[in-house]
Amino acid sequence: MKLSSRSRYGFRAILELAVGYGNGPIQIKTIADREDISNKYLEQLIAMLKAAGLVRSIRGPRGGYTLAKPPSEIRLDEVFSTLEGPLVAVDCLEHPSFCPKCTDCVTRRIWSEMQDAVLNVLRSKTLQDVVDMSKGTDRDANYTI
Numbered sequence: 244m245k246l247s248s249r250s251r252y253g254f255r256a257i258l259e260l261a262v263g264y265g266n267g268p269i270q271i272k273t274i275a276d277r278e279d280i281s282n283k284y285l286e287q288l289i290a291m292l293k294a295a296g297l298v299r300s301i302r303g304p305r306g307g308y309t310l311a312k313p314p315s316e317i318r319l320d321e322v323f324s325t326l327e328g329p330l331v332a333v334d335c336l337e338h339p340s341f342c343p344k345c346t347d348c349v350t351r352r353i354w355s356e357m358q359d360a361v362l363n364v365l366r367s368k369t370l371q372d373v374v375d376m377s378k379g380t381d382r383d384a385n386y387t388i
Contacts, residue, residue: 249326249327250327253292253325255280257292257297257322258373260298261314261317261370261371264313264314267305268306268308270307270308289308292322292325295325296311297311297312297322297325315371319364319366319373320365322370330361333354336355
């Protein structure tokens with residue numbers, strides 16, 4: 244499984260907003276410069292996050308974007324599904340009629356377990372958890388965004 248640039252860049256952008264949460268809005272240009280993402284592509288990603296209700300815009304000369312709710316209330320699976328759509332490891336997990344061997348396929352069970360494991364990780368973490376990781380306040384090593 245390989246994540247698209249949409250997910251990688253989108254996660255980095257929303258993490259910038261999570262790290263800065265409570266300090267006012269952040270302009271797209273600031274995020275784009277910090278994360279080395281083109282303004283145009285970032286605008287598309289932010290629009291997706293805004294449409295999903297994860298990000299909100301603030302107008303005016305000191306406007307920009309901020310999270311729509313605290314980082315502790317935004318689970319990573321919400322961000323992922325907004326950027327990528329539903330996580331489906333193989334087509335037969337979503338549509339059993341896709342494959343005639345679906346009912347007795349051993350590998351399908353493996354793909355199902357793999358998909359469940361990834362979803363469980365994404366459901367169990369919030370943006371605040373990742374902010375804490377970046378600041379070294381969790382039990383793991385210090386990370387950067």
